[in-house]
Every structure is written in C-alpha cells, then in structure tokens.
Amino acid sequence: MSQPKFKVAICGAGIGGLALAVVLSKYAGASVDVAVYEGAAEITTAGAGISVWKRMWTIMQDLGLDVELAKKAIEPPEDAPRPGLAFRKSDGPHPGYNFYEMMNPYGAITLHRADVVDVLMAKIPKSYSIQTSKRMTSYSRRDDGSITMRFADGSSTAADILIGADGVHSPTRKCLFRSMAEDEGVTDPARLEAIDKETGPVWTGTLAYRALVPTEALELVYPGHQACKRGIVYLGKNKHLVAYPIAQGRLINLVPFYTVAGGEGTTFEGKWVTDVSKEEVIDSFSNIEEEAQVLTKCMEKPTRWAIHAMSPLPHYAYGRVAILGDAAHAMTTHLGAGAGQAIEDAYVLGRFLADPAVTIDKVTDILRVYEQARLPFANAIVANATATGYLYEFNGPGWDDNDRSNEDEKLHALGKQIEKQWEWQWTKDFREDWQRAERLLSGVLETDG
Numbered sequence: 345m346s347q348p349k350f351k352v353a354i355c356g357a358g359i360g361g362l363a364l365a366v367v368l369s370k371y372a373g374a375s376v377d378v379a380v381y382e383g384a385a386e387i388t389t390a391g392a393g394i395s396v397w398k399r400m401w402t403i404m405q406d407l408g409l410d411v412e413l414a415k416k417a418i419e420p421p422e423d424a425p426r427p428g429l430a431f432r433k434s435d436g437p438h439p440g441y442n443f444y445e446m447m448n449p450y451g452a453i454t455l456h457r458a459d460v461v462d463v464l465m466a467k468i469p470k471s472y473s474i475q476t477s478k479r480m481t482s483y484s485r486r487d488d489g490s491i492t493m494r495f496a497d498g499s500s501t502a503a504d505i506l507i508g509a510d511g512v513h514s515p516t517r518k519c520l521f522r523s524m525a526e527d528e529g530v531t532d533p534a535r536l537e538a539i540d541k542e543t544g545p546v547w548t549g550t551l552a553y554r555a556l557v558p559t560e561a562l563e564l565v566y567p568g569h570q571a572c573k574r575g576i577v578y579l580g581k582n583k584h585l586v587a588y589p590i591a592q593g594r595l596i597n598l599v600p601f602y603t604v605a606g607g608e609g610t611t612f613e614g615k616w617v618t619d620v621s622k623e624e625v626i627d628s629f630s631n632i633e634e635e636a637q638v639l640t641k642c643m644e645k646p647t648r649w650a651i652h653a654m655s656p657l658p659h660y661a662y663g664r665v666a667i668l669g670d671a672a673h674a675m676t677t678h679l680g681a682g683a684g685q686a687i688e689d690a691y692v693l694g695r696f697l698a699d700p701a702v703t704i705d706k707v708t709d710i711l712r713v714y715e716q717a718r719l720p721f722a723n724a725i726v727a728n729a730t731a732t733g734y735l736y737e738f739n740g741p742g743w744d745d746n747d748r749s750n751e752d753e754k755l756h757a758l759g760k761q762i763e764k765q766w767e768w769q770w771t772k773d774f775r776e777d778w779q780r781a782e783r784l785l786s787g788v789l790e791t792d793g
C-alpha cells in the first residue's frame with residue numbers, strides 16, 4: 345500500500361471537525377493520514393437540538409449519512425412545501441397570536457445534537473485516530489512548513505497540515521493571526537493583543553438558555569401545546585423563545601433568548617456557558633404570554649450561553665493552517681446555521697485536500713482557495729444572523745414599539761422580512777457553490793501545473 349500523501353491534524357471534534365474527518369474518509373481514504381485532537385475528556389454532545397436545512401442535508405446525502413439521520417429525525421425531509429416556522433407575538437401577559445407562517449419548500453429536520461455526533465463518529469474509519477483530553481495550547485511552524493502542535497498535558501505532535509475546528513475560542517485562530525502579524529513584522533505586544541481582540545469573538549448582549557422539555561410533561565399542563573408538533577418562535581421586546589420538537593417528538597428543544605440592554609459589544613463577565621436554575625429562566629420570561637411561559641416551567645436542567653459572534657475575519661487560512669466552523673465565523677443562532685456552515689466548510693476543505701492532484705507543495709495555495717470559496721458566503725451569513733436577531737426582538741429598522749397603529753399589517757411585513765433572511769437556506773443550492781469551488785480549485789491546479 346502506498347504511503348499517505350500528508351498528515352492532516354484536526355484540532356477539535358465538534359460537528360465541524362468530525363464532518364471534516366468523514367469527508368476525508370470518503371474522498372481521500374487512506375491516501376491521507378488523519379488525526380483528530382479533542383480537548384475535552386470525551387466527544388461532547390452538549391447543546392441539545394439542531395435544525396438541519398436543505399443545504400446541509402444535500403451534504404449529508406452526498407456523505408451517505410442521510411438514511412441514518414432521517415431515522416433520528418422527527419420526520420424525514422422531503423421535497424414538498426410544508427410549514428417551516430410559525431412566528432407569534434407574545435410580548436405581554438395577554439394571549440398572543442401566530443402572525444406569520446414561514447413555508448419551507450424543502451422541509452427542514454430537527455435533530456438531537458448527540459444523534460448528529462453519533463452518526464458522524466460511526467462513519468470515521470478506525471485507521472483515523474481520535475484522541476481526547478488533548479487540548480491544544482498553541483502551534484508553531486517548522487522550517488519545512490510543517491506544524492508542531494503543543495497540548496496542555498505537556499505533549500506535542502507534528503503534522504503537515506493543521507485544521508482548527510476548535511470552536512469560538514479557537515487557539516488555532518489566535519496563533520494563525522499572530523503568525524501572520526509576525527511575518528508582517530509586528531512585534532509590539534500591545535498591537536499583537538489588539539489583533540487578538542479584533543479577530544476574537546464579541547458578546548452580542550444576548551443570553552440563550554438551552555433546555556429540553558419532555559413533551560409528555562408539557563401535554564399534562566398544557567394539552568395540545570403547538571410546540572409539541574411544530575417549530576415556533578415567540579417574539580417579545582428584547583427577548584424571544586424558539587421551540588421545536590426533536591427525538592421523534594419525545595422532547596422539545598427550547599431556547600429562550602434574553603438581551604441585556606446596552607450589552608452588545610461589551611465584555612461578558614462570568615462563564616460563557618454555565619448551568620443555571622430553572623427559576624432564573626422563569627423570572628427572566630415572567631412578562632410574556634402563558635403559552636410561552638409554560639415552556640420555561642416545564643424545561644429540565646437549563647444551561648445559559650452568553651452568545652458571542654465574530655466580526656467578519658479577513659482570512660480563514662495562512663500557510664498550512666486553516667480554520668473552519670465557529671473558529672472562523674461564530675455567529676448568532678438566529679438562522680439555525682452555525683453547524684450547517686461548519687459542515688459546508690468541512691466539505692469544501694475535505695474535498696480539496698482529497699483531490700489526487702493536491703500534493704503537500706500545493707497545500708498553501710489550496711487552503712487559500714478554500715478561503716476564497718467559503719469566506720464571503722459564511723461571513724455574509726454571520727451578518728444576516730445578527731440582523732435576524734434584531735427582527736425577532738422588535739429591534740429591527742423602522743420598528744417603533746410605542747406605535748401600535750396598523751399592528752397586524754406591520755407584523756405581517758415583519759414576518760416577510762424574517763422570511764427573506766432565511767430563504768437562502770433553500771433558494772441557494774449548495775451543489776452550485778461546490779461547482780464554483782471546484783472551478784476555483786481547477787484554476788489553481790492548472791496554474792501550478
């Protein structure tokens with residue numbers, strides 16, 4: 345058997361890192377050596393539900409994961425119009441009303457994050473190594489272009505290529521921009537620190553509580569609650585709740601969002617992710633309608649996430665290092681797009697590295713093409729997701745909450761605006777993006793000869 349053409353180290357075994365390993369296993373097989381280093385003691389499944397839209401589903405089909413995932417979904421996706429999400433005005437103690445129904449021409453499915461991780465893990469061949477409790481602290485570049493990764497346990501390892509799939513805090517991203525600055529001759533520690541800040545995540549001012557609600561418990565106290573059967577967003581001033589069924593309807597994924605006035609762009613004091621009491625959530629949502637409130641009363645073991653997002657990064661790759669997923673473009677959750685975008689990155693990057701014409705001497709150029717293929721699109725989604733959050737909390741342009749005239753008309757217009765933010769999920773075909781990416785790759789390979 346011939347030797348692998350290079351060793352790819354993947355830092356982080358979240359959805360993006362695991363997806364990259366799956367893409368490489370399908371398209372490169374044993375022609376590359378793959379090692380995944382995960383900082384946590386086990387591959388985590390924290391974070392409850394995840395919504396999967398057409399673009400991400402197209403990739404799942406290509407990777408042969410769709411059949412297994414469809415078994416875990418509340419209902420398998422199909423190419424037929426069906427209700428997507430309902431939007432409901434809920435900002436007050438009086439009963440609210442559903443004011444907009446967003447149709448989704450291609451269906452979306454909702455999954456438990458643990459199920460997605462299990463399905464990805466099952467596709468990774470034994471010949472690829474996955475090591476846990478390997479928290480990378482930094483990397484350095486060797487003279488031959490290869491990379492040395494250093495871990496918190498004092499060990500280190502070498503790789504030809506490093507892909508940082510290490511989430512919003514990404515040490516890979518920090519080292520990447522530091523190495524770029526050093527190559528540009530920046531030595532001033534204050535400037536280097538400023539670069540860390542400019543390329544790091546920023547608090548959006550929003551806190552998201554994530555929890556699961558057992559459907560049975562909800563039905564007991566609120567028979568026929570619509571969240572048992574469908575996805576719904578409850579809208580209020582500076583707060584909103586998202587609820588949808590997962591695990592074949594046994595559970596409801598609940599995410600109540602609470603925005604702290606003046607918090608956007610400030611430093612979040614405290615732990616970004618922490619367990620909280622149920623009372624904290626109930627208190628924060630005590631001035632909304634009963635249909636939404638009851639969800640907070642039935643939830644189990646809530647966690648609180650301080651939602652951080654990235655300002656658009658100018659680069660996703662430098663030398664033989666690239667970043668993907670939240671490491672490159674952590675975004676607010678309002679379009680259910682973070683995992684899908686991580687998987688799109690993984691697909692493009694994995695297929696590029698797997699191309700038989702890509703040899704180690706071409707990797708720097710290839711990673712630059714990956715950046716060209718993915719950065720404009722993913723950065724645009726980050727901005728799109730932020731704008732959508734403003735719409736959900738009656739903070740969009742032109743929304744004056746003191747003016748209650750023509751409310752029905754205004755809410756309908758708001759619903760349409762929200763739908764516009766979402767429709768790329770089904771109107772922009774990922775296969776066309778991939779074909780464009782392939783053309784970019786061919787262009788570089790032809791130029792390189």
Ligand SMILES: Cc1cc2nc3c(=O)[nH]c(=O)nc-3n(C[C@H](O)[C@H](O)[C@H](O)COP(=O)(O)OP(=O)(O)OC[C@H]3O[C@@H](n4cnc5c(N)ncnc54)[C@H](O)[C@@H]3O)c2cc1C
Nearest residue numbers: 356358359360383395480510511669670680681682683684
């Ligand atoms: C409230 C909420 C709701 C969401 N809902 C949706 C949704 O419906 N649909 C959707 O598509 N997305 C959703 N997302 C976003 C989605 O969860 C993320 O965008 C996605 O998980 C990003 O995947 P990733 O692999 O890039 O990063 P992560 O999932 O963060 O994985 C990073 C991995 O790297 C590891 N790691 C970190 N540092 C190191 C290190 N130094 N060394 C080694 N390993 C390290 C971590 O332990 C982790 O396993 C939601 C997010 C939140 C917060």
